[in-house]
Amino acid sequence: MFRAKLAVLLAVLLAALACFGSAYTANPKLVVILIIDQFRGDYLERYHSEFGPNGFRLFTDRGAYFPACYYQYANTRTAPGHATIATGAYSPAHGIFSNDWWDPAQKRMVSSVEDSATKLIGAEVEGVGASPHNLLAGTLGDELRLATQGQSRVYGIALKERAAILSTGYSANGAFWIDADSGAWLTSTYYMSAPPRWLLAFNGGDSAKKYLNQEWKDTDGTLLASTAPHNFDNGKPVPYYELVGSTPFGNDYEFDFARELIQQEKLGYGAVTDLLVISLSANDILGHMSGPDAPEMRAMALALDRQIGDFVSFLNQQYGQGQFWIVLTADHGVAPLHATDKHLNLPAQSPSSADLRSRLNQELSSRLRKQGEYVRSVSYPIVFVNSEAFPPNVSESEAEADVAEAMKSNGFLNAFTKEQMSNGELPPTPLGHLYLNSYSPYGGAWVMGVPTPFSYVAAGIDIANHGAPYSYDQHVPLAFYGPAFKPGVYRDQVEPIDLAPTLAVMLGINKPTSSSGRVLTEAIAQRAGSDEPASARPSRPRAPKESHP
Ligand SMILES: [Zn+2]
Numbered sequence: 001m002f003r004a005k006l007a008v009l010l011a012v013l014l015a016a017l018a019c020f021g022s023a024y025t026a027n028p029k030l031v032v033i034l035i036i037d038q039f040r041g042d043y044l045e046r047y048h049s050e051f052g053p054n055g056f057r058l059f060t061d062r063g064a065y066f067p068a069c070y071y072q073y074a075n076t077r078t079a080p081g082h083a084t085i086a087t088g089a090y091s092p093a094h095g096i097f098s099n100d101w102w103d104p105a106q107k108r109m110v111s112s113v114e115d116s117a118t119k120l121i122g123a124e125v126e127g128v129g130a131s132p133h134n135l136l137a138g139t140l141g142d143e144l145r146l147a148t149q150g151q152s153r154v155y156g157i158a159l160k161e162r163a164a165i166l167s168t169g170y171s172a173n174g175a176f177w178i179d180a181d182s183g184a185w186l187t188s189t190y191y192m193s194a195p196p197r198w199l200l201a202f203n204g205g206d207s208a209k210k211y212l213n214q215e216w217k218d219t220d221g222t223l224l225a226s227t228a229p230h231n232f233d234n235g236k237p238v239p240y241y242e243l244v245g246s247t248p249f250g251n252d253y254e255f256d257f258a259r260e261l262i263q264q265e266k267l268g269y270g271a272v273t274d275l276l277v278i279s280l281s282a283n284d285i286l287g288h289m290s291g292p293d294a295p296e297m298r299a300m301a302l303a304l305d306r307q308i309g310d311f312v313s314f315l316n317q318q319y320g321q322g323q324f325w326i327v328l329t330a331d332h333g334v335a336p337l338h339a340t341d342k343h344l345n346l347p348a349q350s351p352s353s354a355d356l357r358s359r360l361n362q363e364l365s366s367r368l369r370k371q372g373e374y375v376r377s378v379s380y381p382i383v384f385v386n387s388e389a390f391p392p393n394v395s396e397s398e399a400e401a402d403v404a405e406a407m408k409s410n411g412f413l414n415a416f417t418k419e420q421m422s423n424g425e426l427p428p429t430p431l432g433h434l435y436l437n438s439y440s441p442y443g444g445a446w447v448m449g450v451p452t453p454f455s456y457v458a459a460g461i462d463i464a465n466h467g468a469p470y471s472y473d474q475h476v477p478l479a480f481y482g483p484a485f486k487p488g489v490y491r492d493q494v495e496p497i498d499l500a501p502t503l504a505v506m507l508g509i510n511k512p513t514s515s516s517g518r519v520l521t522e523a524i525a526q527r528a529g530s531d532e533p534a535s536a537r538p539s540r541p542r543a544p545k546e547s548h549p
Contacts, residue, residue, distance in 0.1 A: 026508040026527065028482060030268035030324045032315065033277045033499075034308070035085060035167060037078060037160070038284035038466065039301075040292060040333035041069055041475035047301050055305035058312060059328045059479035064486055064523035068493045069478035071332065073437035074448060074469035075382070079112040080438075081331025081496070082166040082279060086139035088500030088515030090437035095136035096166060097440035102376060102384045104444040109377060109384075113165045115190065122186040122195045123203055125179045129188030130161045132170050134442065138513035139169030140500040141275050146171070147509040148272045153265065155274075157258055159245050159281035161186075163331070167277040173265075176257065183208035183240035185257060198264040207256060208240065211249040218299045225296070242461075246289060248303035250282030255311050268319055273507060279331070280304065291337035291464040325482030327503070329496055333473045334466045341454050348454035349411055353378040356410065363406045375403060380457040380467065381449035383407060383415075396445045404447045412449040421448065434469045486525045494520060 044060055045067065051057050059065055071081070073090045075097050083096035091097040096112050103110040111130070118129030141154035156168035156175040164175035174191045176199075178184065184203045187195065216225045227244050231237050244250050258278050261267065267274045283300055290296045315324050341348035357378045364374040372389040387399040394402070400417035407415040416426060421439035426432035431450065438448060454472075456465035466473040478494060484506045497517030504511040505519050506527075 026484075026506060027273050028323060028325045028484070029273065029319045030262075030315070031273060031275050031503065031507070032324060032326045033085070033167070033275070034326065034328050035082065035163070035277065035279040036283050036304070036328070036330045036477070037158070037163060037279055037281045038287040038332060038334050039330035039477060040472065041067060041330075041477050043292075043297075043301055044477050044479075047298060047305075050298075050302055051305045052309055054309035054312060056301075056308065056328075057305075058309070058326075058481050059477070060489075062487055063328075063479045063481035064488060064490065064520070066478040066490050066492075066494045066520070066523075068491055069329070069476050069496060069498075070471065070493060071474040071476065072434060072495050072497075074434045074450075075438045075467065076332040076469070076473035077467050078160065078284065078331050079162045079166055082163050083112075083135060083137075085329060085331070085496050085499055086141065086167045086169055086277070087135070087137040087512045088140070088497045088504075088517040089137055089512065090497065090516070092437065092439045093137045093514035093516070095134055095440050095442055097438055097442065098379055098382055099162060100379065101382075101440075101443035102446070103442075111162065113162045115188070118188040118190040120179075120186050120188055121192070122176075122199055123179055123182065123184035125182075125184070125186065129190060130165055131188060131190035132165050132168075132172075133190075135166065135169065136441075136514075139167075140503055140512055141277070142169045142171045143504060143509045143512055144273065144275055144507065147507075151270065151272045153267060153270070153274045154277075155261060155265070155267065156277045156279070157254055157261065158279035159241060159250060159254065159285070160279070163279035163281060164277075167279055168275075176261070178208075178241065178245075178253075180239045180241035181237075183211075183244060183253070196264070198260065202257065202260055208244075208253065211244045211253055212240075214247075214249055216247045216249065216299075218295065219302065222295075224299055242285060245282050246286040247282065248300055248307065250285065251280050251304055251307050254278060254280060254282075255307055258311070259314060262318065268324065287334050288462040288464055291340070292334050293336065293340060322483045325480065325484055325503075325506075327481075327499060328477050328479045329499060330476035332466045333471075333475045334464055335454055335456050335468065335470075335472050337464055338454075338458065346454050347452065348456075349452055350455070350458055351380065351411060352459060353380055353457050356380070356383075359410050360403065360406045363409065364402060367402070367406070374399070380465075381412065381451045382443075383447045383449065384443065385445035385447060387445045400445050400447050407447060407449050411452070411455070413452055414450040415447050416450075418443070418446050418448075431469065480523060484525055484527075485523050488523070490520070490522055492522075494518070 079099045080096045083094040087094045100111045113130040115131040116128045144152040154172045156164035158164040161177040164177045214227045360375045365371045374389045376384040376386045385403045387396045390399040397419035404415035416435045501511040501515045501517045502520045
């Protein structure tokens, strides 16, 4: 009798468990955020038919996929993009409005993350350390650390230091990036007083060297690049960052490091959820050199498709299916090449920063009837103003207004001063909204220009660029995969600031301090233990009309 009752009870329990088989718990072992540096949202559609089943298609075909994700700000660059993803907020909240800016205290241009209070560790290299000291908002990683009183571990990896640092935040356990010359992995004393032994062992082995002297071939065997060490025309050696970093071997190198970090730090093996952010820099390094429509970019996307597939199967081996969540996005897109614009009769300008600076200085010198260096530097389309060069009775905001006027007669559609952006004195238009979202208190006096569509600065080895308030620079992938997400294609327009608050609500933690994003409730699966009947939220199989051709 007792045995029979027990059997019935067991059967009921098993049935209840089975009901929750497709539901999620709020504590996956690991959350991975993959940020591809310079990866336009349309690439996922463009190459979809060529992708294998387990790479990008994991996201587009089996995940919650948002094909219309656009940054709603003007400053579409690496540092602001990573800060925006992590904080779920735009530049007025997190402060990062450019990769570098003028520092009035030090009277020089500084990078968004350089921090003279810290030192680089991991290898013998020159230069100051780096930290998130300029961030003005908390991140998803910070909230995870707070919610678990530091038990959750948060790590960032990228070839670029700003990407590893800004995507993780203040309380991260570590951010790792490479020394441009040697490829050795570095971190800073902000995170730890000494490099872990495994890091030194990784750098001491052949991890970096094995990607030198390699040939990168297209699927049809065409040689696309070689990583044999060589010199620039000026006799200086091409640094590892460019040599290997502009090929798929750069992404291999990052995934190798990510696997090592996961195993050495035992990420995802604790009682609480850990977070790993991997920013894949190689696509941006190559993208600047080749432009978005080159065969190399296609080959890079197809290679990354395989690399992501391999990494996901590694995660499956480590944690088991359904025990991790993985998110895909990018920090910005890129403009079509000027050659493409010309071919298609698109009216693009191709200014040079140096030319623009001297034209603006000439115009201001004649207007003010005094020769002067009124413009310090141009980080197109941002112009840094040397307010000290203006007459003493001219205020900083008047100096900015003078420079803005000069910009309007030198190729810009419009130009907004930092003062205007600070006070919200912008046109009540969609464009005005983008510039409102681009303000930062940093950088001394400056003006942000509105370039004409398709215009950008091309100089040196960079023939393509980004940084404009237009769709080609704002459009990025956004997709979630894991039991917490309801598979489907969600075509409403969303923003990268929605990523952090969506993950936060599903992890059951606070959203980042200043996040203004929307929780993407349409993509949320039913939570285990919820008393909501499972039938209320059926997982939505993809309708045939939504599938890809
Ligand atoms: Zn870039």
